[in-house]
Amino acid sequence: MAISTPTISVADVCLATKAAAGPLAALGSDVKDRALLAIADALVARTPEILAANALDLEAGRANEIGDALLDRLALDPQRIAGIADGARAIAALPDPVGETIDGHRLPNGVDVRRVRVPFGVVAVVYEARPNVTIDAAALALKSGNAIVLRGSSSAIHSNRVLAEIAGEAATAAGVPAGAISLVAGGGREELAELATQDGVVDLIFPRGGEGLKNALKAVATVPVIYAASGNCHLYVDASADLEMAAAILLNGKTQRPGVCNALETLLVHADAAPEFLPRAAQLLHGAGVELRGDERARALAGPGVPFGAATEEDWATEYLALTIAVKVVDSREEAISHIGQYGSGHSEAIVTRSTESARAFQLNVDAACVYVNVSTRFTDGGEFGMGAEIGNSTQKLHARGPIGVRELTTFKYLIEGTGQVRG
Amino acid sequence: MAISTPTISVADVCLATKAAAGPLAALGSDVKDRALLAIADALVARTPEILAANALDLEAGRANEIGDALLDRLALDPQRIAGIADGARAIAALPDPVGETIDGHRLPNGVDVRRVRVPFGVVAVVYEARPNVTIDAAALALKSGNAIVLRGSSSAIHSNRVLAEIAGEAATAAGVPAGAISLVAGGGREELAELATQDGVVDLIFPRGGEGLKNALKAVATVPVIYAASGNCHLYVDASADLEMAAAILLNGKTQRPGVCNALETLLVHADAAPEFLPRAAQLLHGAGVELRGDERARALAGPGVPFGAATEEDWATEYLALTIAVKVVDSREEAISHIGQYGSGHSEAIVTRSTESARAFQLNVDAACVYVNVSTRFTDGGEFGMGAEIGNSTQKLHARGPIGVRELTTFKYLIEGTGQVRG
Secondary structure, X not given: OOEOEOOEOHXXXXXXXXXHXXXXXXXXXXXXXXXXXXXXXXXXXXXXHHHXXXXXXXXXXXXXXXOHHHHHHHOOOHHHHHHHHHHHHHHHOOOOOOOOEEEXXXXXXXXXXXXXXEEOOEEEEEEOXXXXXXXXXXHHHHHOXXXXXXXXXXXXXXXXXXXXXXXXXXXXXXXXXXXXXXXXXOOOHHHHHHHOOOOOOOOEEEEEOOHHHHHHXXXXXXXXXXXXXXXXXXXXXXXXXXXXXXXHHHHHHHHOOOOOOOOEEEEEEEOOOXXXXXXXXXXXXXXXXXXXXXXHHHHHHHOOOOXXXXXXXXXXXXXXXXXXXXXXXXXXXXXXXXXXHHHOOOOEEEEEOOOXXXXXXXXXXXXXXXXXXEEOHHHOOXXXXXXXXXXXXXXXXXXXXXXXXXHHHEEEEEEEEEEEEOOO | OOEOEOOEOHHHHHHHHHHHHHHHHOOOHHHHHHHHXXXXXXXXXXXXXXXXXXXXXXXXXXHOOOOHHHHHHHOOOHHHHHHHHHHHHHHHHOOOOOOOEXXXXXXXXXXXXXXXXXXXXXXXXXXXXXXXXXXXXXXHHHHOOOEEEEEOOHHHHHHHHHHHHHHHHHHHHOOOOOOOEEEOOOXXXXXXXXXXXXOOOOOEEEEEOOHHHHHHHHHHOOOOEOOOOOOOEEEEEOOOOOHHHHHHHHHXXXXXXXXXXXXXXXXXXXXXXXXXXXXXXXXXXXXXOOEEEEOHHHHHHHOOOOOOEEOOHHHHHOOOOOOEEEEEEEOOHHXXXXXXXXXXXXXXXXXXXOOHHHHHHHHHHOOOOEEEEEEOHHHOOOOOOOOOOOOOEEOOOOOOOEEOOOXXXXXXXXXXXXXXXXXX
């Protein structure tokens, strides 16, 4: 396993990783799956080592006063380690995306052309505090036949290093080329910039972190980056909606886990449904501890029973990631779609309706990774979609849109076979 | 149709184009195909107008002494215009990629999840002298439901403008939203930079031109760009190759059209085949006017009959795009694959062999968009692959690899349908 140190540069780590990529891409599923199970077993067997390294990070975190929330994200215990190991086992159980024939046909001259799924080569994952990403990302990369360069945060360096070492050793012992799992140990912006400019060596970078990390990458990256943008997700309650269903989906989307990107941020209600729906929705949300901010009509229709502040222009554009919701009454389905087009981030958008016409118009005209009819937006997730673990959710349109699982960690090549055909 | 002028900025043109993208994406195939046929008819009907505009460009080109080759690329005549119109008709005849269900399944909770192909939204094509690209690119964009911003070179501005106007008028009359086909008339680097930074408005840029154009884009683009890199393509003649077949594929790859990216640039010959193959190959190539540059063994084995210069390190890395070829003798299939890994540009690579083992090893281990067994590399082309016209050939791995046709001009979204499911 290659780890960058003061004497081994990030570029050298990337080159060592690339050297492993070719042989790794040609490995059979059996070797890769054995390696994933070996990694899981080694994590459990070497739990004391992991906890000792984690204790160093926690100690430094406390000394640096990083706060309880970050300390909790940093902390490992035997149960969490067992969970990480189970994650690697679940990835082993997924179908191998490599080698899949996507499509193919025979040309008139008898030449066979087919598109076959292949690994990218070298992927890099840049992430923040949680050390579990070290194993999650390495396991997804291994399954999809990619060598990986991991670059975690300096606050988790001891944990990340021992996790990467354990994974690298177990994988190598199982027949994976040495160097397939690498770690950039320096957590500084310089290392990030060096990593993000390894054109021709690193094929693709996935950032997993906040806006600061994304902006830092945007400023310097020449290697392609797939950004997981924020989710300003809307629920539109159509004129014909089943209001019981709408209330359940609203509550689930807003309160089941408000801090995630597929949680609801804005409720749009058709004017025909608003007089009946809004008073009830307001009470439900308020009862669940949600702060409401609405336009004038929404506030008037909700009635005096619950506190309901005035929404500003900024509210429509805000991903709260908290127990706050913006509410607006619209006069038509078109107005709802137009509002979503203006303020949505292209993540997950939902309509509740009984009208097939409204459902179809919403699906056709809302431009987002995931467009829901009568389902909670909270399902935008690789695991929920049956894709296994995910490395993030893409709101960009190139290559991967929505959950990024093992399939999205592959590209393809054309394989062409014939009997001596030449072009006339 | 929006055209940038001294008073309409590139950003405004892009915004006008984006306004058309939503309605265009929802159009049925019937409207789009009618529009494509109307464009073809209008081009033929308005040939005199096109020729008059083209004459202004040719006159300016002569005055600026741009040279005969560029003048020829710039020149239109009734036959060329008819050919451009036929291209639009051929694109109309292709299947519509929009709306295709790529895959889908039902989740255990009864929710249906499917991936459906949708347009990107707004694509931009940046191109050099040939005015035919104005129509080719507009037609491909229209077929795939994308609004398009065209940015041709200043040397073809009169031709491009009239072609874009004719296409825009015919499309609008057929029911396509006005603004779906736009032109950035200024040919300067400032306009290019403004276009390349329209994040959130322009979804994707395709450059069609030389390295200068690509480098200019790389320096400034924040919008995703799909680069069509060069093709340093190899033919590897395996120990067990049918040497008749190898000679035919070699000659076709090198001489049928040497100036294109899928032409051969380097010949690798296994040492076991070289004594018989090289003298003959050298004579054939020399007879076809090809200059040979080889390593020591190749030159010795080819014999004294033909001029055969010494290849330098630079030759292995060069895309000649001319009647020149580099030749090397290798001791194994692995050495050939390794040479291709080191010097290839990931475009098109071919093996000629009778061995299934060699064929499979070559397919698995050569990392390129198109990997050929016993077929000429000259087939890497959207038309040849049955994809219809292409906007270029991608040697990058993200989203599109190989020929970029109408399918590659689309992304997808997840459509999710249920009966009120929420996440537990």
